[in-house]
Amino acid sequence: MVAPNAIISVQEVSKNFSSVVAVDRASFEIGSGEIFGLLGPNGAGKTTLIRLILDLIRPDAGSIRIQGQPISETHKNRIGYLPEERGLYFRQKVMAVLEYLGMLKGVSIERVRSNARDWLKRLEIDDLRNRPVQELSKGNQQKVQFIATVVSDPDILILDEPFTGLDPINVHLLVRSIQELAAKGKTVVLSVHQMSLVESLCRRVFMINRGRQVLYGDLEDIQNRYSEPSFLVRSGADFQGCELIDRFTSHNAAATVYLKQGVEPARFLRWLVESGAEVESFQRARTPLDEIFIRVVRDSS
Numbered sequence: 001m002v003a004p005n006a007i008i009s010v011q012e013v014s015k016n017f018s019s020v021v022a023v024d025r026a027s028f029e030i031g032s033g034e035i036f037g038l039l040g041p042n043g044a045g046k047t048t049l050i051r052l053i054l055d056l057i058r059p060d061a062g063s064i065r066i067q068g069q070p071i072s073e074t075h076k077n078r079i080g081y082l083p084e085e086r087g088l089y090f091r092q093k094v095m096a097v098l099e100y101l102g103m104l105k106g107v108s109i110e111r112v113r114s115n116a117r118d119w120l121k122r123l124e125i126d127d128l129r130n131r132p133v134q135e136l137s138k139g140n141q142q143k144v145q146f147i148a149t150v151v152s153d154p155d156i157l158i159l160d161e162p163f164t165g166l167d168p169i170n171v172h173l174l175v176r177s178i179q180e181l182a183a184k185g186k187t188v189v190l191s192v193h194q195m196s197l198v199e200s201l202c203r204r205v206f207m208i209n210r211g212r213q214v215l216y217g218d219l220e221d222i223q224n225r226y227s228e229p230s231f232l233v234r235s236g237a238d239f240q241g242c243e244l245i246d247r248f249t250s251h252n253a254a255a256t257v258y259l260k261q262g263v264e265p266a267r268f269l270r271w272l273v274e275s276g277a278e279v280e281s282f283q284r285a286r287t288p289l290d291e292i293f294i295r296v297v298r299d300s301s
């Protein structure tokens with residue numbers, strides 16, 4: 001059943017490379033205007049799925065629809081793709097590369113130029129526009145590659161690990177840019193390995209391991225499903241001897257504490273106060289996505 005607002009629909013898709021099953025009966029839908037996370041360990045099949053969606057390779061079984069139709073040339077011009085293997089025309093100047101790539105998508109030179117200038121400013125590399133790509137640092141080349149993806153103003157963005165090699169300031173710049181694009185109605189498909197970025201960007205995710213679905217749906221539902229009663233505690237207490245605790249992990253001055261089955265949080269809080277330790281903060285914690293990721297991959301391998 002195709003959701004009414006599904007812009008990309010993947011149904012029972014499989015792809016083998018000789019003896020390797022890269023994608024095994026994957027089914028999911030991506031809604032218009034959402035930031036959708038494609039997750040999974042190295043070699044799970046994410047890039048293969050992306051190439052299937054883009055019609056760069058054909059599935060052995062199943063079907064893929066864009067707005068309810070098989071992908072057409074018109075669709076392809078409305079999709080911006082940031083590939084895993086970066087490839088720009090290294091000897092050319094930044095602006096010339098952006099103009100060329102934008103015009104390949106059928107957009108007028110005036111519009112491409114104006115979009116490129118806006119994006120170069122937005123990503124704080126306007127001063128590099130007349131430099132050959134090969135003279136740019138890796139991170140700046142990556143930003144140019146992102147601009148090449150959005151310069152034709154596509155409706156759908158498919159970004160295969162767009163944050164690789166960026167410093168935290170540039171990660172933040174890109175996160176904000178992606179959020180703004182989604183707020184304007186663009187659909188974003190994102191393959192990312194940093195789970196904290198998935199948590200801040202995606203509402204829904206599809207996670208595969210060895211080509212097979214292991215998680216699919218609303219990130220909040222998934223996190224709730226995988227969260228045990230755990231608490232983030234900032235205190236000087238020594239949890240080692242506390243019999244209410246199943247386990248705990250310490251990080252900086254705080255600890256994530258997992259209570260034993262059936263232990264009321266209030267009982268633990270009482271223990272904490274009675275331990276005489278100074279308590280700075282005490283709050284319920286949701287299992288971080290990277291922990292869920294590791295658990296799900298381990299259980300499905």
Ligand SMILES: Nc1ncnc2c1ncn2[C@@H]1O[C@H](COP(=O)(O)OP(=O)(O)OP(=O)(O)O)[C@@H](O)[C@H]1O
Pocket residue numbers: 017020021022040041042043044045046047048049084
């Ligand atoms: N062209 C190809 N020929 C043969 N095998 C391939 C080809 N492309 C992918 N594979 C295999 O398919 C599987 C899935 O690879 P894929 O690149 O889709 O993984 P991925 O999830 O993108 O991993 P990563 O996080 O490392 O980028 C791997 O076992 C890979 O070796």
Ligand SMILES: [Mg+2]
Pocket residue numbers: 046047048084160
């Ligand atoms: Mg990949």
